[in-house]
Amino acid sequence: MKIGELSRVTGTNIETIRYYERIGLLPAPDRTAANYRSYGDAHRSRLSFVRHSRELGFTIEEIRSLLDLSDDPARDCGEADRIATAHLEQVEAKIAQLGLLRDELTRIVGRCRGGVAADCRVIEALGDHSRCGSQH
Amino acid sequence: MKIGELSRVTGTNIETIRYYERIGLLPAPDRTAANYRSYGDAHRSRLSFVRHSRELGFTIEEIRSLLDLSDDPARDCGEADRIATAHLEQVEAKIAQLGLLRDELTRIVGRCRGGVAADCRVIEALGDHSRCGSQH
DNA sequence: ATGCACCCTGTAGCAACTACAGGGTCAAGC
């Protein structure tokens, strides 16, 4: 299959597929006589793995490690578990941090009573962290 | 005050201060005879506003609008309220999205029972979105 | 033969910084 079809079946931008090849995340495929990239099923599933992992928030480097691991089926899978667990912890930390942010923003937004900018409590609150209730 | 002191009192990297000046977020300060930047209290409070807003997750462009607003104290503050409210909604949307991610990751991580990569449920789950319970 | 969809390479742009390289300035201490 050519790059356009791979793009359609995996829902991946063509430029992104070429980008992944350039950074060595996907192997360079064979070429047709016209120098077009020609992909097989192994490429398709590898790209699906990459896209799905990206949707789950893994970085390219984490995905690289995960792919290395799955390329070597005899290896112990402990590292995969560690990468995924560490990522989960990061997501949880991010959620907690955004929760604090949301609380501060809710407090700040609720203070606007309309009027001119000079008297606006929103603008005032943005300039002054000392009134915040947390370390967002 | 010179840039190093401004950096210390606001907790901002020196390079970041120069960056803000370059993109027009902070006005260019006076210079000493040695061509050193010389800041006053207005610069300090403007930079604090910028940093605090960044910590709350506002983009540079949003901050630019908020600064424009507070530079013109007679203007109606409705726009500040709109920017802050829109930002709060984005934060809430992000929290919801990360919550879905966390749920999928928890499910995936919990499936690893150790062993070799070929049999790893984590690696399998990363390649296959069809077993996910949501549209993360 | 000409239009159109598709493909190629290579480079530059996005956000919001951060990190140099390669220089200049200034006060203290010997």
Add this chain to the structure above:
DNA sequence: GCTTGACCCTGTAGTTGCTACAGGGTGCAT
């Protein structure tokens, strides 16, 4: 008077993960 060290300057390039061209080639139908 000279060095040492802390500080400052400009300008450019790197980071992450793409995305968007520009400027060309290919393949097939009308």
